[in-house]
Amino acid sequence: MKKKATLKEIANELGVSISTVSKALKGSTEISEETTDKIRAFAKLLHYRPNNIALSLKNRRTKTIGVIIPEIVHHFFSEVIQGIETYANERGYNVLIALSNESFDKEVFNIDTLASGSIDGFILSVSKGTLKRQDFHHLYETINQGMPIVLFDRQIPEISCDKVIVDDFRGSRRAVEALIESGCRHIALITTEDYVDVGFKRTQGYLDAHKKHGIPQNSDLILKVNDQFFSEDTLIPLQSSLKELFLLHPEIDGIFGVNEVYALTGMKVAQRMGYSIPGDIQVVGFTDGVLSKHAHPSLTSVKQHGHNIGREAVQMLIRRLESEEEGPFETKVLQTELVQRESTRFIN
Amino acid sequence: MKKKATLKEIANELGVSISTVSKALKGSTEISEETTDKIRAFAKLLHYRPNNIALSLKNRRTKTIGVIIPEIVHHFFSEVIQGIETYANERGYNVLIALSNESFDKEVFNIDTLASGSIDGFILSVSKGTLKRQDFHHLYETINQGMPIVLFDRQIPEISCDKVIVDDFRGSRRAVEALIESGCRHIALITTEDYVDVGFKRTQGYLDAHKKHGIPQNSDLILKVNDQFFSEDTLIPLQSSLKELFLLHPEIDGIFGVNEVYALTGMKVAQRMGYSIPGDIQVVGFTDGVLSKHAHPSLTSVKQHGHNIGREAVQMLIRRLESEEEGPFETKVLQTELVQRESTRFIN
DNA sequence: TTTCAACACGAAAACGTTTTCGAAGCGTTA
DNA sequence: TAACGCTTCGAAAACGTTTTCGTGTTGAAA
Structure with missing residues (x-):
């Protein structure tokens, strides 16, 4: 695997400093047009792409939401994800999805790996394995660590965090x-x-x-x-x-x-x-x-209305991410709709 | 949002150096049992979790595979993901999923954000939007940048990379x-x-x-x-x-x-x-x-057999990630199976 | 000629971690 | 007493960015 181009390499090749390269690529007015053009051309040549991970380190924010769902085949979860995606993107957030496959261990593993740096907050529906075990230490840890969680669909009354559920x-x-x-x-x-x-x-x-x-x-x-x-x-x-x-x-x-x-x-x-x-x-x-x-x-x-559930969840999560003070936790209850088809003969 | 605990904070509180904390948490024999216990206890108190993102920066590897699919409702894609997940986990890799919704723009956006640091390589099935546009610059860029891609399901002959398709x-x-x-x-x-x-x-x-x-x-x-x-x-x-x-x-x-x-x-x-x-x-x-x-x-x-497709794709990707020399690209063709049910009256 | 602003760029810190190397302290041995 | 080795720890570099705060050069105004 080839290694990726960095600011440093570009700087060395062109005989300028790293800061100059960074500024030129960002279009800062500090740098002369001539230098900027030269740097940009060379960066393109090397297929330079900024390393977001370094950025996240600096900003202490990733602008990414982690979603963990038990199953991917469920149409309901797909709809929720759809909702999460569209609304999160509107707000400038990226969405990453991981699967628990209804397994406790996998849920813990996924939360651990995502929680440590990749994302700013979680939207998740707990697995059946977790429900059966009644073991929520991984959720507590995440919340205590300062990472907000929004639970949807499946309820866990004893956990205090934001929730969006269906009636x-x-x-x-x-x-x-x-x-x-x-x-x-x-x-x-x-x-x-x-x-x-x-x-x-x-x-x-x-x-x-x-x-x-x-x-x-x-x-x-x-x-x-x-x-x-x-x-x-x-x-x-x-x-x-x-x-x-x-x-x-x-x-x-x-x-x-x-x-x-x-x-x-x-x-x-x-x-x-x-x-x-x-x-x-x-x-x-x-x-x-x-x-x-x-x-x-x-x-x-x-x-x-899975789409709405996703939308509500994102809204709650982002509100918590972007505000300093820690308000009380909310639980949003969404209503359902009865869709009539051929398997019934309802009157109205 | 509370801020997360770091090695530095623990070190300061306990009056030891950052290196000592790091070593103690990793169980190095260099550090005395007494100090180790003290550090671990305090770390637990603060709900410390190592920041993997800093680690990725150091290691220049994330041990994560990015998967981009056009649709999530498709049972076929779910099966492929299932296969990717199980096999990737076996090999110690994490899997992140993003959706293109069959849209060219979303595909480009997702590749860009994931490619810049979050993952080591891609497994993807291109969107219909991309196929219709016949615009593959984002794929070329990613490959040129040194990040391997494995294409599955939908073929693009003009792109040279590993592929796994169905016959x-x-x-x-x-x-x-x-x-x-x-x-x-x-x-x-x-x-x-x-x-x-x-x-x-x-x-x-x-x-x-x-x-x-x-x-x-x-x-x-x-x-x-x-x-x-x-x-x-x-x-x-x-x-x-x-x-x-x-x-x-x-x-x-x-x-x-x-x-x-x-x-x-x-x-x-x-x-x-x-x-x-x-x-x-x-x-x-x-x-x-x-x-x-x-x-x-x-x-x-x-x-x-979606599961097999996922498995093959992971295998190809990891091989490329973990070997230095760059062999020729392969295309794996998997056979299908005719499953008989009630809608036909086949003889055999 | 002196002064000063504008311009173009560089040095360095910071983010959180791991790891290498060095160093202090202390006991043991010749 | 000197030399040595072990244990235990700390300093510092490195990963790739952004950003703040210089600093030097130039040209023009006084």
Whole structure:
């Protein structure tokens, strides 16, 4: 690998000082036009590029935001990143992304490497591994070290920092209410285990919708999926559980999945068993992604405006980065939207 | 924002020199156990974290690989990143990801910021914007500056650097041959415009399969989609074009889409018009992603082992980073795999 | 001729780290 | 007592920048 050109080399070759070269390249009026031209020409010849890392050292700022997400395939996270990117760029910040793959160790590793110099602050959604372990020392350390963090999506109440989350409870309740209002009385719920905060809240919304409408809720209709290490394989056991569920409970007339894949899998299993969607069973999912749009029939979903989440997160982070005084931490709660498609026959 | 603790601060507080602190924290035997313990305790108290950026300055290496991809929602790119990550980590390298969003300007911006200090080398797939513009000055500059680049997926013949690509031609030909062998005689092709290299090659494979089997090919059955700025909206015109195509050519008995969404859209339009899949029309897509698996019926696809692509790319990059002499550039061609699902009735 | 401003440039510090080399202090040995 | 070796630590350079504060030269004004 060739080594990169530096100010020093240019200065030596041209018989001027380093400062002169620096000023000339920056277009300072201090340097004569003649010298400036000469230096610029030579710099171009050597393919000179300023070394930002040295700059960061000097400025003690990198103007870069680090984003750590658990998964990259999720359409939701892609949308959030999209939002983060566009808004951060507007404000003159660069964005770097790293993946935790839902693993605690990887999350710690990524935070460590990024925290030590590369970035000014974090926007992150914690991995399932971390949630399960309930070990947040790496986050505490980072915050104590003076680097601001904005958490999004998955909540950790005991950590005090800025947060931007979605109103999972109301989003979910609204969806289940819509099912109830359009006639469903036996709604199956496909959810995660309770340690995943968003899964828990969406489950609560499901329960609350029943209570609100005075509909008895049968807890046999709730299916909790263990997917700490989510992969295609977890779908196989899920499918058989679902088949069993439908066989035991032919009265089921609605399905609510706390994410896209769960809802979709529920729909597919029902279809295979001869149910018509939305004729016999109506289906709603949480998180509106490509799968919902391309499913057959397309899936009614609770949309989480990921773009806005990203935007809010960046706003909070930059405010903290660029202000000296340390105000109280905020938690921004964003509302969802119910997007109707072919898998339901809602009235309005 | 609080400022971060440094070696200097610790040294001053404890009345020792910076070198002593550095050595103590690194566990050098030079420093007495007593002093070491004292320094470490104090460092922990201050939440000290070494500033890697200063280190990179010294070492002139960051041990970090920069990855730039056009889109994050693509399942294919996610898989490649997955591969890059796991293998890079094994070799002690960190991975940073940036997005170009298929935009030339954003690609240039990202390369510029990353190239100047943050990383040792690039793995990238160029944006459609860049391909259309045919402007590669930013890549040339980076290479000339001495920073190695590995290109993947989308080819640029005129740039000399390491590349890892998929055998689009043979993958596509194989898929179309399979269609022909199972009886199709009028296969519609949904492809991109020719400036997208992979689209072009897949089109060539489609044509070659016909020639090889002596089947006349009707160019009216080829639909070229303009999707430079790909969004959900481009699907609407595509759908009407497809509808028109099927109306004009009721003889169509097969569909080959050069990507997942094209194939899927073709399938959906056909289904809406009353065709049965795979009874009346068989469908094959390129790029095997979540959509293929979850479609109804699920989609037969040409799978591009993204994980392997990532692995190969990392291997090539690290080899170049860690060896002094500059060998000739290589291009690694990976083969695809035809994954059969419900949208076809292949014989074997 | 003296004085002074304008102009063009250079020296050096600073950012945070690692590492090499040297040096002080102290005990041991001949 | 002198020589030596070990232990423990500090000074300083280096990485590539930017920026502040000189300093020397020139030309013109007094």
